[in-house]
Amino acid sequence: MKLQYLGTAAAEGWPALFCACEACKKAELLGGKNIRRRSGAILNDRVLIDFNADIFFAKISLKLDLSKVKHIFFTHAHEDHCYPEDLGCFFPGYAHMEDHSKLHLYGSQFTKDKFDRRFFARHREGTENLFEFHVIKPYETVEVEGLKFTALPADHGCPESLFYLIEDGEETWLYAHDTQYFREENWAFLKNYTFDFVSLDCTNGPLDSNAYYGHMGFDTNIPTRERMLEEGMANDKTVFIxxxxxxxxxxxxxxxxxxxxPEGFQISYDGMILQGK
Ligand SMILES: [Zn+2]
Ligand SMILES: [Zn+2]
Ligand SMILES: [Zn+2]
Known part of the structure; x- marks a missing residue:
């Protein structure tokens, strides 16, 4: 499996849209890996996880061919992960492509309701052959393009947030973002797997994760890795990000x-590719 990060920042981006803090000024000055679009990823160049307003900039910077994408998995309804308005660009006339078959969207009922209000309410006519939103519930599995996506319930400041366990028959990956330290229900489920790649939310960075609900930071990433290693969900080959x-x-x-x-983690950056087998 191959995963490419399209963006690696939280909702405000980095440098943040309206921010004049030292961290944003420094990122702007240093550039490179310090410039971070809002988060998202593409798997095997064909399946998107989340779709935000920065996808346009990602497509240009990373030379993505999004005409091959027929499936988008949404983690949750926050704008930095779900920006339906730009899917208007999928309509014929805006997009010319060899195979203009339907775009399949997946997410929770709450995400679908928001999507419906923001997208289908504006584009009622002619959408039935172009878009189909499939509601996915926690612990349900959907298979697309040779990848099995299993949704897990996330603890985040947005109702019905999900994160995903992804299998391709050879490898097992975990893409766990916009969630805080896993609830015991998650751990019980994750114990059935040994992961090859684990990508963890790190919104809080060096800050205290107890002070901010719905995200992780270094103080929760480290014990998550330790527990996964101790309880057989990971081994010395597992890549943590x-x-x-x-x-x-x-x-x-x-x-x-x-x-x-030194703690066993890589730090993601925009365009970073994780290549499995
Ligand atoms: Zn987010
Ligand atoms: Zn800032
Ligand atoms: Zn969020």
Missing amino acids: CHHFSHNGHMMHEEMEALMN
Whole structure:
């Protein structure tokens, strides 16, 4: 499996849209891996996880061919993960492609309701052959493009948020974002698997994760990795990645690497490719 991060920041981006803090100024000055679009990923160049307003910038920067994408999995309804308005660009006339078959969207009922209000309410006519939203519930599995997506319930400040366990028959990946430290129900389920790649929410960075509901940081990523190793969900080959960062953490990419590489974590950056078998 191959995963490419399209963006690696929290909702405000980094440098954040209206922010003049030192962390944003420094990121702007240093550039490179310190410039972070809002979070999202593409699997095997064909399946998207989340779709936000920065997808346009990601497509240009990373030279993505999105005409091949027929499936989008939404984690939750927050705008930095679900921005339905830009799917208007999928209509014929805006998009010319060899195979203009339907775009399949997956997410919770809450995400679908928001999607319906923001997209189908505006584009009622002619959408039935172009878009289909499939509601997916926690612990349900959907198979697309040779990838099995299993939804898990996330603890996040948005109703019915999900994160995903992804299998391709050879490898098992975990993409766990916009969730805080896993609830015991999650752990009980995850114990059935040994993961090859684990990408964890790190919005809080060096800040205290107890002070901010719905996200993780270094203080929760480290014990998550330890527990996965101790209880057989990971081994010495498992790749762990910190991903989805807020400027409020104030740490530049290299500073986070210096702190977290010795703890067994890589730090995500926009365009980073994780290549499995
Ligand atoms: Zn987010
Ligand atoms: Zn800032
Ligand atoms: Zn969110």
